[in-house]
Amino acid sequence: MSQEQQILYEDQIKQIDQALIRVIKEAEAKCALLVDKDGHLITRQGFTQTLDTTALSALLAGSFASTKEIARLVGEPEFSVLFHQGKRDHIHISLINERTILVVIFDDRTTIGMIRLYAREVGEALKNIIENFTDHKEIEPDLGKEFSDSAEAKLNDIFQD
Numbered sequence: 001m002s003q004e005q006q007i008l009y010e011d012q013i014k015q016i017d018q019a020l021i022r023v024i025k026e027a028e029a030k031c032a033l034l035v036d037k038d039g040h041l042i043t044r045q046g047f048t049q050t051l052d053t054t055a056l057s058a059l060l061a062g063s064f065a066s067t068k069e070i071a072r073l074v075g076e077p078e079f080s081v082l083f084h085q086g087k088r089d090h091i092h093i094s095l096i097n098e099r100t101i102l103v104v105i106f107d108d109r110t111t112i113g114m115i116r117l118y119a120r121e122v123g124e125a126l127k128n129i130i131e132n133f134t135d136h137k138e139i140e141p142d143l144g145k146e147f148s149d150s151a152e153a154k155l156n157d158i159f160q161d
Contacts, residue, residue: 035061
């Protein structure tokens with residue numbers, strides 16, 4: 001699984017939520033989720049009250065992982081889009097970047113073509129939001145060393161008395 005931890009800031013989650021709302025409205029989908037490749041739900045929008053989004057996130061990430069192996073067996077590096085069609089509801093899954101998956105759940109009120117179009121557009125916007133996060137991460141001060149030095153000094157003061 002991923003070795004690098006993905007951290008998103010509150011303002012980025014708000015931007016991501018707006019992008020998910022956009023794909024739901026424009027493509028007439030039921031809901032949209034952003035999931036990391038380890039199976040953790042990052043955020044969700046739309047009609048998700050009846051869904052176990054935690055379990056769904058884990059299963060979708062697992063599905064993507066197994067599909068990556070299938071792709072390798074047929075000579076592809078990876079399949080970037082998956083589609084599951086049901087009787088009433090359908091799921092469009094697309095890879096945003098190395099660690100993030102966009103999931104759009106929809107029904108027959110819309111078409112797979114509309115979902116693909118808007119998922120691609122919103123996917124690019126999400127990729128930009130997440131990549132901007134990486135830039136913020138690099139300018140974050142490293143408080144770990146400062147804290148450990150301060151804690152060590154306080155412990156030395158306590159035990160030297």
